[in-house]
Amino acid sequence: MHSPNAVLRRLKQLLYFAVAVTAFVVPEAHDLHAQTPKPTEYEVEAAYLSNFGRFVEWPARAGAATEPFNVCVLGADPFGPLLDAALKGETIAGAPMAAKRISKPEEAASCRIVFVGSVKDSQLNGILQSLRVSNALTVSDMSGFSRRGGMIQFVLDGNRVRFEINLAAVQRTGLTVSSELLKVAQAVRRAP
């Protein structure tokens, strides 16, 4: 007959064995995932576009519940199908997210987020001015975008995609950005 101590010791051994087995299994799983190809810059940006909306407090709009949450691309579209893929099946506050291509700033009335594709420098001020009416969150990867009145600008930090936020521009439209978003921003421009 085993003493209670012997039984305890045996249980302990079994536990360690189980832990040791998982120790071999789990890192292996991590390695497998690590081998997937690194996402491209536009893939990352598309994912960011699907996530920005979650850290912004949106003012109520008529029929907001039934209306899709549109992420629009103004001008040249660098994403192609990548953006549609990133938004597929995603929802914000119950509204399904959708990608929409627009060619004029005036079409942005139904857009929550507007990504400004590459446009001429001379046109940017006018575009930003027009977009201000739509109360949409403006995003672009153009250099100087946030400095010139854009709200979020993608920047490359090495090969990592990061972003700057022009908080003053966001606040002017009546949107509120979560501090969580500001926390991960590379730079935040505040009102002077």
Next chain:
Amino acid sequence: MLKVRNYSIRQKLTWMNMLVSGAALLLACTAFAGYELTDFRQTLVQGLSIQAQIVGANSASSLLFNDPEAARNTLSALTAAPNIISASIFTPDGVLFATYSRDNSPARPPMPVMNAGQIETYQFTADELILVRAIEFQGKRIGTVGIRSSLREVNDRLLRYAGIVVAVLLVSLLAAFAFSSVLQKATARPIAQLAETARIVSREKKYSIRAPAARNADEIGGLIDAFNQMLEQIQERDSALEAARDELELRVAQRTSQLEAVNRELESFTYSVAHDLRAPLRHIQGFADALTEEGSERLDTAAKGYLNSIIDSTRRMDQLINDLLGLAQVGRRELRILPVQLKPLVEDVVRDLALETQGRSIEWRVGDLPTVDCDPGLAKQVFYNLLSNAAKYSRPRDPAVIEAGQTILNGERILFVRDNGVGFNMKYAHKLFGVFERLHRREDFEGTGVGLATVQRIIHKHGGRIWAEAAIDQGATFFFTLTAPISTSARPEAVETI
């Protein structure tokens, strides 16, 4: 175990109390400690879970916008929780995103694997609790957080509990011992006293003592009362028995003295009757003799025959009266005890008898005979009666052989007188020594039936005994002793009737 069985009730009660209270306390303490331990573990898991949720909520943007720096900042807030050893955040793919370690050790133990659909899991090892929780953001799983917490606090608490349990047990057992020492007095002491009393009673046969009465009316009190009642009953029975015995002894003594008085009366009555009968008998004899001498020529033959019958009868009556007087005198006389040489005494008797039995052919044999302390006159009468009896009942023999001698029986010296006469049927041996009892017809053998009664009375008066052995036509032997057996104390004078 055999030793435990022999413990006193007091010890048994004490042990019982200690064991019961000890077992109850041990169970209670173990249950409380077990409950507290599981409860504490549950609390620990909950606390860790909340921390994981906070970390998860605060690192959602870091994960979504690929900012491990911010995640590390969030994790470093865990410095405030001293029990947390390390924490890590993983992407949904399982890739390590950010990590924190209290002592900056790079070694990271494996995390428990969550099953599909699980939001949180945890695992206890010997000294750690590892909790893994999914990070969800707006209904979407965006990563996992794993936290390792030290169990030293729990283990310390467990140790403290064990210490408290041991201390409580010890103190409680001491208290139980003290209480049971006091309480068992009410139970064990009366039993012990009862047992002691019973021991004394059975050892010293003293039924007058009593077990101290119990104050309680429980089974022990009942037992003690019943025991005391039993003692009382025994005592009563004893005194009743004693009274009955005393009364019996008194009655025996009374009867004895009554019988002795009656016996003496009877003896004096016999003596006076016999004595008074003599005077008229002398007259009858005298006148019958006168008639024979002076008037016989005037009587015819028939009258002469009648006269002879009268003379014959008076002679026999005279003999009878003499014998009865002798018998009565034996009872009245004081014994005169001397050392008596029996051989010359018996030879004297034989000489007399030889004269009386002239003309018969008798062979007298007097064997070796001892010197005995006895009354010489009465001893002579014993031998005379027995030897003359022998001569009488051996009359049909020619020659008759009559022997007096001694023999040893069971170490005792026995005297005997033996003849080769007609003997008697042993069936009537008990009648042999009765007064006026005769085993033969007077027509065959004359006699008064007083001789053997006299012999027996003399022998009894000496403390001796007599018996006879015989068979019809085979002769008879009378065995007797003239003194009490040496081994036993002098037998009291036998009480007998005439």
